[in-house]
Amino acid sequence: KAVDQLTLDEAKAEVGPLRDRLTQWGREYYEQDNPSVEDYVYDRQYQRLVEIESRFPQLVTPDSPTQRVGGQAETQLKKVRHEIPMLSMGDVFSVDELHDFNQRQQALLPDRKRWEYNLELKIDGLSLSLVYENGKLVQGSTRGNGTIGEDVTANVMTIKDVPHQLKEPLSIEFRGECYMPKEAFVKLNQQREANGKPVFANPRNAAAGSLRQLDPSVTKHRELATFMYYIPEYQKLGLKTQAQALDKMRELGFNVNPSNRVVDSKEGLADYIEEYTAKRDQLSYGIDGIVEKVNDLDTQIKLGNTVKVPRWEIAYKFPPEEQATVVHDIEWTV
Ligand code: NAD
Numbered sequence: 001k002a003v004d005q006l007t008l009d010e011a012k013a014e015v016g017p018l019r020d021r022l023t024q025w026g027r028e029y030y031e032q033d034n035p036s037v038e039d040y041v042y043d044r045q046y047q048r049l050v051e052i053e054s055r056f057p058q059l060v061t062p063d064s065p066t067q068r069v070g071g072q073a074e075t076q077l078k079k080v081r082h083e084i085p086m087l088s089m090g091d092v093f094s095v096d097e098l099h100d101f102n103q104r105q106q107a108l109l110p111d112r113k114r115w116e117y118n119l120e121l122k123i124d125g126l127s128l129s130l131v132y133e134n135g136k137l138v139q140g141s142t143r144g145n146g147t148i149g150e151d152v153t154a155n156v157m158t159i160k161d162v163p164h165q166l167k168e169p170l171s172i173e174f175r176g177e178c179y180m181p182k183e184a185f186v187k188l189n190q191q192r193e194a195n196g197k198p199v200f201a202n203p204r205n206a207a208a209g210s211l212r213q214l215d216p217s218v219t220k221h222r223e224l225a226t227f228m229y230y231i232p233e234y235q236k237l238g239l240k241t242q243a244q245a246l247d248k249m250r251e252l253g254f255n256v257n258p259s260n261r262v263v264d265s266k267e268g269l270a271d272y273i274e275e276y277t278a279k280r281d282q283l284s285y286g287i288d289g290i291v292e293k294v295n296d297l298d299t300q301i302k303l304g305n306t307v308k309v310p311r312w313e314i315a316y317k318f319p320p321e322e323q324a325t326v327v328h329d330i331e332w333t334v
Helices: 008-031 039-055 095-108 182-194 203-211 216-220 242-252 266-282 297-303
Strands: 079-081 117-123 126-133 136-142 148-150 172-179 225-230 261-263 287-294 313-317
Touching: 008 039, 095 266, 095 287, 095 313, 117 242, 117 266, 117 313, 126 203, 172 203, 182 203, 203 216, 225 242, 242 297, 261 266, 266 287, 287 297
Parallel strands: none
Antiparallel strands: 079 148, 117 261, 117 287, 126 136, 126 172, 136 148, 172 225, 287 313
């Protein structure tokens, strides 16, 4: 039944099981790196929960998947607190929805006349935080539930493209995505199959499973890579824009994805999306969409965050690639 047709009682009866289902899928995905349903199945159900909760706000609970980031950091790895939370990201599924998002966003700061966006590829991996002291890598951690992540320093030390020493003696945190290149993923699954081990569902889960290992020598053989994209305390480096932040990270020796582009028009946005939708399969790493970020960093701060997502960035998600091969497409009729 369409959400706008639901009575309060019907909505009440539906949200409980819907949340339980999403929580269970979230656990499998974020904590066990082993999802049982395809992402688009999860996304559709999640979207329905968002719609029900926005129509009946009295049904929102603090433990709803719409109010929480990721999963719990439940492995035996040491825990790390993120003073600046590592958030999730809102998503849209069409260019029209993206324009609507931009209009709502721009209405929050009516005095700002010029809106520039930095567009980036949405790398299909897991978020990674890297902390440097005097230019030396001292800590690597996962997002976890956004506030408490897992300490994966020893594992990160084995990732070839992560600099142990920066080109400047900075004491600051950088964030980005840890991912497994497509080729490494195929190879790993072939090996696992040959050894009678369960295969990973996709490169993102393979990357997460490989980074969240107790034994760094396992991670070392998994051929992980990174693209760094965020400097939470950009003020310390005198940076003004997201595009500058990416350039700065390149200079410092990080691997930064080369595909970012600054645009200031709807056409620019649509062109980028069209271009990378077409190029997606040729890339050596997986992407599941495009990230649009307000380019001006102080404006990002002014826009701020909700409990779960920043208001200054949004993901445009590509349509699912191979629906026909999906075995878990469940229709939840109510
Ligand atoms: P998300 O992964 O869709 O988006 C947020 C993340 O994007 C950030 O945390 C960051 O790590 C990443 N990212 C990649 N490139 C980036 C860039 N250039 N700039 C900034 N960030 C970038 O959000 P989420 O809340 O972590 O997870 C939701 C996703 O997980 C959905 O796609 C959902 O389908 C999937 N999921 C699937 C299942 C399942 O059972 N199949 C369960 C839970 C979640």
